[in-house]
Amino acid sequence: MSIRVENVSKRFGKFQALEPLSLEIPDGQLVGLLGPSGSGKTTLLRIIAGLESADTGRILFHGDDVTRVHVRDRRVGFVFQHYALFRHMTVAENIAFGLEVMPKVQRPNAKEIKKRVHDLLEMVQLGQLANRYPAQLSGGQKQRVALARALAMQPQVLLLDEPFGALDAKVRKDLRRWLRNLHDELHFTSVFVTHDQEEALELSDQVVVMSAGKIEQVDTPQTLYAQPDSRFVLGFLGHINVLQGDVNQGRLSQGDAWITLNGHPNAKAVECYFRPHEVKLQTQPSPTAHLPLKVSAVSLIGAEVRVELEADGWSSPEPWEVGISHAEYNAWQPMRGDRCYAVPEVGHLFSSDKTEPELIQWSQAQQSPVVGARSSVVSLFASA
Amino acid sequence: MRTSAHLRIGDQPWVKWSLITLALSLVTLLLLVPLFAIFAQAFSGGLESYIANVTDRFTLHAIGLTLFVAALTVPINLVFGVFLAWLVTRFEFPGRKLLITLIDIPFAVSPVVAGLLYLLLYGSNGWIGSRLMDHDIQLMFSWPGILMVTVFVTCPFVARELIPLMQQQGKEEEEAGVTLGASGWQLFRRITLPNIQWALIYGVVLTNARAVGEFGAVSVVSGNIRGETNTLPLHVELLYQDYNVVGAFASSSLLAGIALLTLFVKSFVEWRQARQRHALNEEEI
Amino acid sequence: MSLAITSAISLNPSKRVLPGFALSLGISLLFISLILLLPITGLLLQTAGMSWNEYWSVISDPRVVASYKVTLWAAAWASAFNGVVGLLLAWVLVRYEFPGKRIVDALMDLPFALPTAVAGITLSALFAENGWYGSILAEAGIKVAFTPLGIIVAMSFTSLPFVVRTVQPVLEDLAVEDEEAAISMGGSDLTVFRRVIFPSLWPALLTGIALSFTRSLGEFGAVIFIAGNMPYVSEITSLMIFIRLQEFDYAAASAIASVVLLASLILLFLINIWQAFYLRRIHGR
Numbered sequence: 031m032s033i034r035v036e037n038v039s040k041r042f043g044k045f046q047a048l049e050p051l052s053l054e055i056p057d058g059q060l061v062g063l064l065g066p067s068g069s070g071k072t073t074l075l076r077i078i079a080g081l082e083s084a085d086t087g088r089i090l091f092h093g094d095d096v097t098r099v100h101v102r103d104r105r106v107g108f109v110f111q112h113y114a115l116f117r118h119m120t121v122a123e124n125i126a127f128g129l130e131v132m133p134k135v136q137r138p139n140a141k142e143i144k145k146r147v148h149d150l151l152e153m154v155q156l157g158q159l160a161n162r163y164p165a166q167l168s169g170g171q172k173q174r175v176a177l178a179r180a181l182a183m184q185p186q187v188l189l190l191d192e193p194f195g196a197l198d199a200k201v202r203k204d205l206r207r208w209l210r211n212l213h214d215e216l217h218f219t220s221v222f223v224t225h226d227q228e229e230a231l232e233l234s235d236q237v238v239v240m241s242a243g244k245i246e247q248v249d250t251p252q253t254l255y256a257q258p259d260s261r262f263v264l265g266f267l268g269h270i271n272v273l274q275g276d277v278n279q280g281r282l283s284q285g286d287a288w289i290t291l292n293g294h295p296n297a298k299a300v301e302c303y304f305r306p307h308e309v310k311l312q313t314q315p316s317p318t319a320h321l322p323l324k325v326s327a328v329s330l331i332g333a334e335v336r337v338e339l340e341a342d343g344w345s346s347p348e349p350w351e352v353g354i355s356h357a358e359y360n361a362w363q364p365m366r367g368d369r370c371y372a373v374p375e376v377g378h379l380f381s382s383d384k385t386e387p388e389l390i391q392w393s394q395a396q397q398s399p400v401v402g403a404r405s406s407v408v409s410l411f412a413s414a
Numbered sequence: 415m416r417t418s419a420h421l422r423i424g425d426q427p428w429v430k431w432s433l434i435t436l437a438l439s440l441v442t443l444l445l446l447v448p449l450f451a452i453f454a455q456a457f458s459g460g461l462e463s464y465i466a467n468v469t470d471r472f473t474l475h476a477i478g479l480t481l482f483v484a485a486l487t488v489p490i491n492l493v494f495g496v497f498l499a500w501l502v503t504r505f506e507f508p509g510r511k512l513l514i515t516l517i518d519i520p521f522a523v524s525p526v527v528a529g530l531l532y533l534l535l536y537g538s539n540g541w542i543g544s545r546l547m548d549h550d551i552q553l554m555f556s557w558p559g560i561l562m563v564t565v566f567v568t569c570p571f572v573a574r575e576l577i578p579l580m581q582q583q584g585k586e587e588e589e590a591g592v593t594l595g596a597s598g599w600q601l602f603r604r605i606t607l608p609n610i611q612w613a614l615i616y617g618v619v620l621t622n623a624r625a626v627g628e629f630g631a632v633s634v635v636s637g638n639i640r641g642e643t644n645t646l647p648l649h650v651e652l653l654y655q656d657y658n659v660v661g662a663f664a665s666s667s668l669l670a671g672i673a674l675l676t677l678f679v680k681s682f683v684e685w686r687q688a689r690q691r692h693a694l695n696e697e698e699i
Numbered sequence: 700m701s702l703a704i705t706s707a708i709s710l711n712p713s714k715r716v717l718p719g720f721a722l723s724l725g726i727s728l729l730f731i732s733l734i735l736l737l738p739i740t741g742l743l744l745q746t747a748g749m750s751w752n753e754y755w756s757v758i759s760d761p762r763v764v765a766s767y768k769v770t771l772w773a774a775a776w777a778s779a780f781n782g783v784v785g786l787l788l789a790w791v792l793v794r795y796e797f798p799g800k801r802i803v804d805a806l807m808d809l810p811f812a813l814p815t816a817v818a819g820i821t822l823s824a825l826f827a828e829n830g831w832y833g834s835i836l837a838e839a840g841i842k843v844a845f846t847p848l849g850i851i852v853a854m855s856f857t858s859l860p861f862v863v864r865t866v867q868p869v870l871e872d873l874a875v876e877d878e879e880a881a882i883s884m885g886g887s888d889l890t891v892f893r894r895v896i897f898p899s900l901w902p903a904l905l906t907g908i909a910l911s912f913t914r915s916l917g918e919f920g921a922v923i924f925i926a927g928n929m930p931y932v933s934e935i936t937s938l939m940i941f942i943r944l945q946e947f948d949y950a951a952a953s954a955i956a957s958v959v960l961l962a963s964l965i966l967l968f969l970i971n972i973w974q975a976f977y978l979r980r981i982h983g984r
Binding site: 421422423424425426429430433434436437438440441444445446447448449451452455493494497498500501504505507513515516517518519520521522523524525526527530531532533534535537539540541565566569585588589592597598601602620623626627628629630633634646647648650651654659662663666669670672673674676677678680681 | 716726741742790795808809813816817818822825832878888918960
């Protein structure tokens with residue numbers, strides 16, 4: 031079932047939780063609402079479910095206007111952030127609840143209910159816990175009971191509020207994979223809320239990035255990551271390194287730092303964003319970039335070595351971060367206080383009057399011949 | 415519950431035991447001895463005179479009237495308390511805080527003033543009472559008046575027990591119930607009620623204890639007609655003023671018994687709730 | 700699907716998710732209006748019928764003024780006494796383990812559960828010159844029953860649980876780390892109590908004392924049996940209202956009641972505002 035959100039807005043007292051916004055969710059997709067807390071993502075999810083009413087706009091399910099349909103009759107499966115399991119009912123009773131409160135005409139008979147509950151328990155792999163109470167379950171188990179309870183009604187729309195928020199890292203990964211499989215198997219339309227970018231990018235067909243009650247960008251995870259179209263999205267998807275300055279004669283400069291911007295008109299207060307993997311470190315500047323930095327910390331944990339650097343002879347609002355491979359690290363062995371130069375391959379340029387960035391690429395050919403020179407450290411960088 | 419590994423003040427044995435001794439002496443003097451005194455006085459004339467006092471015609475009538483009033487007060491305030499608690503814990507609306515404060519008024523008002531309020535309105539000279547008199551309906555100085563002031567005095571108890579609990583439990587379970595298609599009655603019956611049943615029982619017990627024991631407000635509107643509008647606490651007063659001390663304490667012992675029962679139910683309910691909280695805490699780990 | 704939806708629209712125009720808003724609002728407002736607001740309005744109307752001079756002469760009558768003084772003084776002493784004793788009892792109940800602790804904890808609510816008339820005759824019997832306490836005190840030349848001291852005793856008894864029950868939860872939630880840090884820095888027990896524990900305790904203690912004071916101002920049943928009720932000496936204000944009523948002087952009774960009602964409403968609102976304020980400070984919301 032497709033979902034359409036038209037012009038929906040919501041205000042809580044003085045707080046504008048949602049600016050008027052529209053969104054189209056095609057049938058059968060798994061969509062992640064991603065944003066920091068207070069961005070309105072949960073409010074939007076609750077409005078789609080009917081747990082909150084919008085001040086303006088409409089919600090359409092499969093083309094039918096359901097804006098004024100009570101949540102009881104919307105037939106959506108909703109999984110609450112803290113599961114909201116009925117604490118005085120067993121796992122089986124929790125799952126059976128939705129079936130048992132159906133009007134007599136629609137309600138399956140007791141035997142049928144028992145069978146459905148049994149099947150659902152098998153599906154969420156909790157068959158042996160049927161008679162436990164919620165308080166006796168682990169977080170991951172509770173989450174699966176909550177899912178089974180929501181799925182008992184065979185909803186065509188499944189809505190999940192921070193489904194993995196309260197779980198530890200390992201369980202979270204397993205459940206994520208499991209949810210993805212379940213979704214592919216049962217073909218409902220799912221919308222989930224998360225503040226974890228990794229989760230959103232890994233799980234979703236489409237990601238909706240939200241901030242301050244507005245939708246910033248809607249795209250597939252691949253496009254979103256490759257072409258973030260605002261400062262916010264860029265910043266939210268991971269660390270960013272920033273050079274702020276003025277453009278003068280094809281050069282963006284501030285203090286000792288500059289990068290070449292061929293053909294760019296002169297402008298004040300321009301920002302260029304670089305992501306950690308879009309920057310290389312060298313012992314010499316390149317003809318296209320002069321970004322002197324000083325190593326302030328090195329973190330060895332993970333697939334990459336993360337080097338934290340301070341601007342040297344210019345200023346940056348936050349320290350820079352650049353990822354290098356362990357091989358590069360072993361060859362270079364950077365220490366605190368070591369000097370080096372950042373050479374970007376790609377930059378996202380924001381002029382003061384525009385919210386959308388301009389993608390700048392410095393081709394390999396333009397780069398300094400120094401890269402090619404076999405000075406001990408740099409050679410490893412270039413080949414990486 | 416508390417691990418002694420923590421460094422805490424006042425844990426040196428001499429401080430600890432002198433404070434405990436002092437506290438226990440105070441509890442004995444202030445609470446235990448008076449409680450014991452009620453029964454000692456009641457039985458001071460022997461068991462036979464106790465039974466004779468308790469089964470006295472006027473005493474029996476007072477017991478009957480008191481139980482009758484309590485039996486009507488409890489369901490009225492139960493229904494009101496549940497609706498009010500549902501209203502203020504499940505919905506946001508302007509004036510919600512004011513409503514929660516208003517419900518405390520009967521706790522703050524002197525019972526004599528409470529009785530007066532009703533006497534003024536429903537008495538034979540009152541704004542409503544005089545109109546009712548035209549139809550030969552008299553509320554004051556008869557049991558409906560006693561019932562009305564008792565309802566007034568006890569109306570906060572159920573709501574006051576339910577509101578903090580329901581606030582703390584939140585409305586997510588009910589919301590989950592609604593998404594699963596439950597109707598209003600199904601929600602209340604199958605989700606809310608099991609979660610609040612113990613607090614509800616305690617609220618009822620408190621309401622009952624106060625309804626049975628109310629003195630000031632009732633004495634203003636009752637007219638103290640022996641064998642007609644005399645409740646048990648008023649009967650205690652009458653006997654005491656007639657210098658029938660043993661009789662007064664015999665009736666008092668019945669009321670003290672109800673008080674002890676109330677304390678017992680309270681302890682039991684708190685023990686249940688602590689167990690529930692314990693389970694919840696484990697859930698979070 | 701679309702058929703079901705159209706019918707649902709007509710059935711459910713409500714914007715609220717959980718059911719029962721209109722019903723619970725209706726019942727709550729009706730009940731509060733009938734039980735609480737209407738009678739209070741009645742009192743205001745009654746007093747509004749008096750001229751200012753009449754009103755003033757009633758409420759400033761020397762005997763009435765003496766009753767204000769006695770009531771206020773006794774309530775102040777009683778709540779101060781309860782502040783000290785309540786703090787001690789709460790401390791001992793929270794901090795220490797000792798045999799019989801659960802029973803003592805349960806017994807703490809006895810004054811709330813025991814009908815006030817029963818408390819009144821029991822205390823007056825205990826403190827009478829031939830009573831268990833009175834005979835001992837008489838040797839020391841102290842007379843309690845039928846003096847203002849008796850009023851203080853009755854008020855303390857009936858409002859003792861307030862301080863214990865407001866301080867207890869706060870003591871339970873005190874952070875162990877603060878205390879350990881202070882002790883490890885070499886603070887003596889008294890210093891740690893004064894500088895670390897008391898600052899987080901006193902708002903609750905003050906609330907408890909204020910509740911105890913409010914309750915004492917309105918206490919009637921327990922007091923009248925032990926006070927002796929001598930004009931100008933040991934008459935409380937609630938009794939003055941009662942006496943005026945028995946003289947069928949409704950106007951005077953209402954005038955005095957309006958003073959009492961106003962005072963208790965102001966106290967109630969102040970306590971509520973104060974509680975909201977300090978809860979916000981503790982929880983940072």
